[in-house]
Amino acid sequence: MELLWEILFYLSGFIIVWAMVGYPLSLKLIGHLYKSKTLKKDYSHQPTVTLMVVAHNEEKIILEKLNNIIKLNYPKEKLEFLVASDNSTDKTNEIVTKFINEHSEYKIRLYEVKARKGKTNAQNEAQKTVDTDYLVMTDANSMMDKNSVKELMAAFTSDDIAYVTGGLRFVNQESSDVSNAESSYWDSDLLTRNIESKIQTITAGNGAIYACRTKDYYDFDPIECHDSAMPTLYAIQGKRAIANHDAIAYEKAGEVIEDEFGRKVRMNRIILKYILPDIRILNAFKYKWFTYFYLGHRTFRYLLWISHFILFISNAILMLDSWIYTATFFMQLLFYLLGFIKKITKSNNKYLTLIYYYCITILAQWVGVFNVMTGEAKPFWEKAESTR
Structure with a gap:
């Protein structure tokens, strides 16, 4: 039995270290082997x-968004705008309708979703009214750089590229320790995606700004989100999902932990499926680097919640067998204690903030798992007000 606990201890420890440190470092090394590869663009x-x-219900921000997108640097005759309103009950539809009437020189439409079933369902319904060659999708609170659509389209340089994600930048990184921690995490993730994209395909995009061919659009279950589902689907189809971070969108990161925690719980609303959404991913002979990317960047991260639990329990059982196990157990206790100290003291220490932010991330995974197991996972959510 002791051997079993030792196996569980080292296995769970490996998953945690590899997910957070090993995989990003390995990818940097692999990236050096492909340093000659660059993103091709055709403007x-x-x-x-x-x-x-x-x-x-985006009445606070929708007018700013509309004024933002009509200023995009893209041929006017080739660009249409479609607002998919997911059963909005505030003044969103009224504001959009008025804007359409006042800007008849632009091709702007409003599609009203009658029953609120979440973002993905709204996209599924609205997409059926689209007849252009490409779809660019963006959130109401994401302000787009004027060249963002041009950049996205320039990256579709071959038929096997089915999806292009842009780069998200936070405009309020220094507003709070929470927004700073989220910005730091996102910056490191962008570096990872850059390398994955350059070598073969990314494992996830971001909902702020991305594009696909209209003919390649797929009606996902409303509980799923395009960020995770689209790149994986296309990779399994033998196509590529890539990143062009010169296509920029700007957002506010959550400034309070409640907003950021809620966002992470939403991201984990289908966490158990995303650990390995399709067993075919394991076929490295067929999917090559994508198998390595998905296991390292997704599977291991989606296992952090259970890995931390197993590591703690196995370590507690083994701690009397060796001073090494005793030391690692108290190191774990210290880690969680530092996160708790950050919470109660509201300290601005950046190291305490990062520890606390990480703990909140793991807790959000646990809540996501609980929601899945109890049937409480929903395809929609309440927006984070501090990001508006």
């Missing part, structure tokens, strides 16, 4: 595009 590629904005 003459300017097909017809529908830019879809999904909104639910």
Whole structure:
């Protein structure tokens, strides 16, 4: 029995270390082998595009978003705008309708979703009204750089590229320790995606700004989100999902932990499935680097919740067998204690903030798992007000 606990201890420890340190470092080393590969762009590629904005009760921000997107640097005759309003009950639809009437020189449509079933369902419904060659999708609170659509389209340089995600930048990184921690995490993740994209394909995008061919659009279950589901689907189909971080969108990161925690719980609403969404991913002979990318970047991260639990329990059982196990057990206790100290003291110490932020991330995974197991996972959520 002791051998079993030792196996569990080292296995769970490996998963945690590899997910947070080992995989990013390995990817940097692998990236050096492909340093000659660069993102190809063709700025003459300017097909017809529908830019879809999904909104639910966004009366505070929707007018700013509309004014933002009509200023995009893309041929006016090739660009349409579609607002998919997910059963909005505030003044969102009224504001959009008024804007359409006052800006008849632009091709702007409002699609009203009658029953609120979440962002993905709204996209599924609204997409069926699209007849342009490409779809660009963005959130209501994501302000787009004027060249963002041009950059996205320029990255579709071959038929096997089915999806392009842009780069998200936070405009309030220094507003709070929470927004700073989220910005730091996101910056490191962008570096990882850059390398994955350069070598073969990314494992996830971001909902702020991304594009696909209209013919390649797939109706996902509303509980799923395009960020995780789309790149994986295309990779399994033998296509590529890539990143062009010169296509920029700007957002506010959550400034209070409640907003950021809620966002992470939402991200984990289907966490058990995403550990390994399709067993075919394990076929490294067929999927090559994608198998390595998905296991390292996704599977191991989605296992952090259970790995930390197993590591703690196995360590507690083994701690009397060796001073090494005793030391690692108290190191774990100290780690969680430092996170708790941050919570009660509200300290601005950056190291305490990072520890606390990590603990909140793991807790959000646990809540996500609980919601899945109890049937409480929902395809929609309440927006984070501090990001508006």
